[in-house]
Amino acid sequence: MTYTKTIFQINKMDCPSEEQLVRMALSDFSGITDISVDFEERQAKVIHQENPDQLLQAIDKLSLESQIISSEIVEGPINSKTNQIVQRFILGQVLIINLSFFVIEELAGYFFHSLGLSADGLDMLADSLVYFMALMAVAQSVSRKKLVSAIAGYLQLVLALIGFGQVIFRVINHQYLPNGIGMMTVAFMALAANIVSLYLISKADQKEVHMKATQIFTSNDILINVGLIVSSFLVSWTKSPIPDLLIGCLIFIFVLKGSLKIIALSK
Template sequence: MEKTLFEITKMDCPSEENLIRMKLQGVSDIKNMLFDIPNRKLTIYHSGGIDQIEKLLGELKLGDKKIKTEQTEEINFAENSNQRKLLWTVLGINFLFFVLEMVTGIFSKSMGLVADSLDMLADSFVYGLSLLAVGRTLSRKKQIAKLAGYFQIVLAFIGFLEVLRRFFGTEKLPNFSTMIVVSIFALLANGICLYLLQKSKSKKEAHMKASMIFTSNDIIINLGVICAGLLVNWLNSNKPDLIIGTIVLILVIQGAMRILKLGK
């Protein structure tokens, strides 16, 4: 048995972890995977060569780099029986806030909230794909990934069109107080999701650090929408809201492209 340590520079939240798990799901040589999200490290326990694993990780373009491979005597890996339940929990939280942010974003005229709701939907896709992939054939898993990825791109494209319409139009100012309050709740929801997922890990990885939460793109996005809300009020302009909305939509597109890679 060997274990190989990877550095995954773009693995900053559980969504990337689930993408990696799905990508490597069919590799029979892999016996166990340990994720260290705060330090962006992945340890893979495997038998046989590492070439196929490196190739599959490279296809995700998450900035993977092999650090070292060494022999290990560890052969007993405890399975987490609550993993499926936790995935359903975080999926539910993300989907709930997708609906909440979409509805409040539409009524408050905030593209930042609408775009962040699509980011929440993207995370829901990833967790949902992880659940659907269990017990499915490889071809079925690829079909599901393609469908989710293309649907996400369509939604982001519609979002870009709306940003352009509001930029050149005379849309009313977004409600800055709604932007701030809803984003604070979304930030707390993302923190809960991260905590629940990390709680399922071994004792070494179970201790949640505040620095880990703030390295998550989702947390940064929530803070960005809050700042945009403050700037909307201060500058009496909708431009900060449109800017943060555009940034988030770009991140949604990047997430969709990663999902589509699973369908290849």
């Protein structure tokens, strides 16, 4: 039996949660036997018996700047059952990491008076929702998957809007100063957690794991953590809450954009 191997260039797929969004966008196609992702090249290789243009249309809903690089006929199906089991196990691990740091950063944001930490905690929750949806996507009907996507997307949207409300409130009532040392400590912990998550996801997708520095530090999640570390240093140096407000606002924008991508999956 013949199958088609299609390689998609997905320029804005730069973190594990966006990979899972791509996988969920393609999960409605029964003719797909394997999906592998290359973060460094920002490409997805799909083995399937579908129309490649229809697959591209599904990915395009995520607004990740996708296009078909190549498409060729290959012989025989790719047995990916073992890989799927490994991926589900790793997704569960990454889900636990993200949920744990959602709690840690929200508590730290409260005690250290940091909007940036609270925003990054919300970003961790947003990633958790994506991983949860990816785990739920297996053996679920199309309508059920779309319902779960809609609920998760709109929940994330509401949380992002609440976050922007917090930014406005703190701009008006700015008589506070975050704890810069506390911010930096938790930000480094979150950075380590995201690097571990990226490593685990890469391990699921590749037989030999070789993560280059460029692959790590071009990930949105990693860039956000680095920005949070820089802002914590600036808070300590300037004795001003403005760097914390700026990074918090930036992270809420990322969360808002992520919610719109999830909502797109439900339509």
